[in-house]
Amino acid sequence: xPIETIQRTxxxxxxxxxxYYRTSLQTEMEYRADFFGRLLASFLDLLTTxxxxxxxxxxxxxxxxxxxxxxMVLLAVYYLMDGLIEVxxxxxxxxxxxxxxxxxxxxxxxxxxxxxFTASLRMLNISRAxxxxxxxxxxxxxxxxxxxxxxxxxxxxxxxALAAGMSIVYSIWLFLVTLTFWFVRVDNIEQIVWQAFEAxxxxxxxxxxxxxxxxxxxxxxxxxxTVPAQALVGRLGPGSVLTAVMIGSAxxxxxxxxxxxxxxxxxxxxx
Amino acid sequence: MxxxxxxxxxxxxxxxxxxxxxxxxxxxxxxxxxxxxxxISLAVWSAATRSRGSDVVRGSxxxxxxxxxxxxxxxxxxxxxxxxxxxxxxxxxxxxxxxxPQLLRxxxxxxxxxxxxxxxxxxxxxVLLPAWILLFVLLHPxxxxxxxxxxxxxxxxxxAGLVRYIWQYTLAAVAFWTVxxxxxxxxxxxxxxxxxxxxxxxxxxxxxxxxxxxxxxFYGMGAFPVEVALGRVAGSDLLxxxxxxxxxxxxxxxxxRFVWNAGVRQYSAVGx
Numbered sequence: 263x264p265i266e267t268i269q270r271t272x273x274x275x276x277x278x279x280x281x282y283y284r285t286s287l288q289t290e291m292e293y294r295a296d297f298f299g300r301l302l303a304s305f306l307d308l309l310t311t312x313x314x315x316x317x318x319x320x321x322x323x324x325x326x327x328x329x330x331x332x333x334m335v336l337l338a339v340y341y342l343m344d345g346l347i348e349v350x351x352x353x354x355x356x357x358x359x360x361x362x363x364x365x366x367x368x369x370x371x372x373x374x375x376x377x378x379f380t381a382s383l384r385m386l387n388i389s390r391a392x393x394x395x396x397x398x399x400x401x402x403x404x405x406x407x408x409x410x411x412x413x414x415x416x417x418x419x420x421x422x423a424l425a426a427g428m429s430i431v432y433s434i435w436l437f438l439v440t441l442t443f444w445f446v447r448v449d450n451i452e453q454i455v456w457q458a459f460e461a462x463x464x465x466x467x468x469x470x471x472x473x474x475x476x477x478x479x480x481x482x483x484x485x486x487x488t489v490p491a492q493a494l495v496g497r498l499g500p501g502s503v504l505t506a507v508m509i510g511s512a513x514x515x516x517x518x519x520x521x522x523x524x525x526x527x528x529x530x531x532x533x
Numbered sequence: 534m535x536x537x538x539x540x541x542x543x544x545x546x547x548x549x550x551x552x553x554x555x556x557x558x559x560x561x562x563x564x565x566x567x568x569x570x571x572x573i574s575l576a577v578w579s580a581a582t583r584s585r586g587s588d589v590v591r592g593s594x595x596x597x598x599x600x601x602x603x604x605x606x607x608x609x610x611x612x613x614x615x616x617x618x619x620x621x622x623x624x625x626x627x628x629x630x631x632x633x634p635q636l637l638r639x640x641x642x643x644x645x646x647x648x649x650x651x652x653x654x655x656x657x658x659x660v661l662l663p664a665w666i667l668l669f670v671l672l673h674p675x676x677x678x679x680x681x682x683x684x685x686x687x688x689x690x691x692x693a694g695l696v697r698y699i700w701q702y703t704l705a706a707v708a709f710w711t712v713x714x715x716x717x718x719x720x721x722x723x724x725x726x727x728x729x730x731x732x733x734x735x736x737x738x739x740x741x742x743x744x745x746x747x748x749x750x751f752y753g754m755g756a757f758p759v760e761v762a763l764g765r766v767a768g769s770d771l772l773x774x775x776x777x778x779x780x781x782x783x784x785x786x787x788x789x790r791f792v793w794n795a796g797v798r799q800y801s802a803v804g805x
Contacts, residue, residue, distance in 0.1 A: 321585065
């Protein structure tokens with residue numbers, strides 16, 4: 263593809279995204295109080311997890327090789343990841359199933375833009391940014407308490423690992439949502455994925471062997487949360503980040519291909 | 534009188550069951566949610582005993598890996614019987630105004646909700662029973678309790694359910710004043726995690742948390758029946774624990790009536 267075409271495509275989709283986000287923000291500004299309620303709720307949720315870990319660590323120095331501060335890094339990444347996913351794609355993914363069921367998915371297909379792009383990114387759910395704020399706060403705190411030095415290399419590696427993790431979560435979710443084109447009601451499957459994700463705030467090593475296998479190969483929590491956390495504290499060669507990027511890209515390509523098969527199967531409700 | 538309430542609850546139960554069978558898969562997923570918290574806590578504490586290389590000891594209380602398994606499994610089952618999600622439902626009803634027709638009925642809405650809860654529990658218990666048995670086989674809990682302990686635990690569990698229900702419903706009624714109850718519910722959830730012993734046995738928590746727990750309704754609606762079933766409560770503590778449950782139930786009913794009456798007057802029925 264010539265460079266010029268790529269540039270044009272990027273610019274076009276950038277402009278579309280700008281319009282989408284502007285309209286979402288305008289809608290959300292009407293519910294400002296929600297944001298502060300959620301911020302408080304996120305803090306309280308964090309308090310519970312930290313308190314629980316602190317009590318456990320008062321009886322042991324390490325949890326299967328993880329120190330308290332290291333466990334905090336995991337927690338920080340968990341909050342960041344959860345917040346990013348919820349802000350950018352969560353609401354969109356939940357709507358796809360409903361749209362397919364009642365036939366309003368027609369409007370997504372009619373737009374003169376890539377259907378996966380529109381379906382996945384149209385709405386920005388800024389009220390969920392509370393989790394990102396909590397995540398950033400905790401990240402900064404743990405970085406200081408562990409006194410790791412964050413050079414530009416570490417920062418880039420962390421950002422790349424986070425992006426790869428997001429891509430993995432997105433791809434798994436898209437894959438599940440695509441099943442809607444055949445089965446219509448699958449929103450409950452999503453719940454199972456979230457339950458597994460919930461476990462990601464603790465080191466994977468604490469779980470029994472079978473569960474660990476599930477959390478490594480089926481829902482790769484290790485690459486979603488553990489790798490970014492390790493990248494942040496600099497305990498990681500570039501190899502694992504590279505693996506995460508490869509898995510993230512491969513899953514993305516697979517899920518996108520599956521999506522294309524799926525929309526061909528969509529019949530519409532009103533047609 | 535008794536026959537009247539029996540008929541009221543039976544009619545409501547039928548509606549509840551019909552609804553739940555319609556949405557059986559969602560109902561099951563809701564019930565399975567209860568597994569996640571206790572099993573994660575169990576994993577954390579088992580890892581702690583493994584990392585220490587010895588049992589967790591605090592004063593006279595000893596918790597081995599098997600004791601933790603027993604504690605969290607019993608806690609999981611007991612909280613299935615005592616939990617309710619009315620606080621989340623209720624705010625939604627106030628916001629949308631769907632509470633209005635319920636207020637017009639010749640009895641308090643709490644009865645319809647309570648029977649819905651009972652229906653949910655009976656139905657899901659049948660489904661979850663095999664899963665519970667499987668977990669008991671897989672996780673090797675050490676059950677020091679005799680049949681007598683479990684028998685005594687039944688009334689304490691019943692009281693725990695009543696205390697929790699009335700206090701949660703009181704909290705739910707706060708929605709009359711503010712429909713954004715996210716933060717309030719989360720606050721309750723934090724208190725419940727520590728004071729009711731959901732994340733760790735009370736005996737292993739800092740002393741001040743244990744003290745607060747015993748002077749609030751939380752101990753009676755969470756950890757107490759579990760400890761009774763596991764034979765960890767001595768005779769005199771058993772009696773005072775039951776007495777505390779009864780007192781908190783009474784106080785709960787009084788506070789609930791007060792909050793509810795004030796709230797209904799405040800309610801301006803959206804959409805009416």
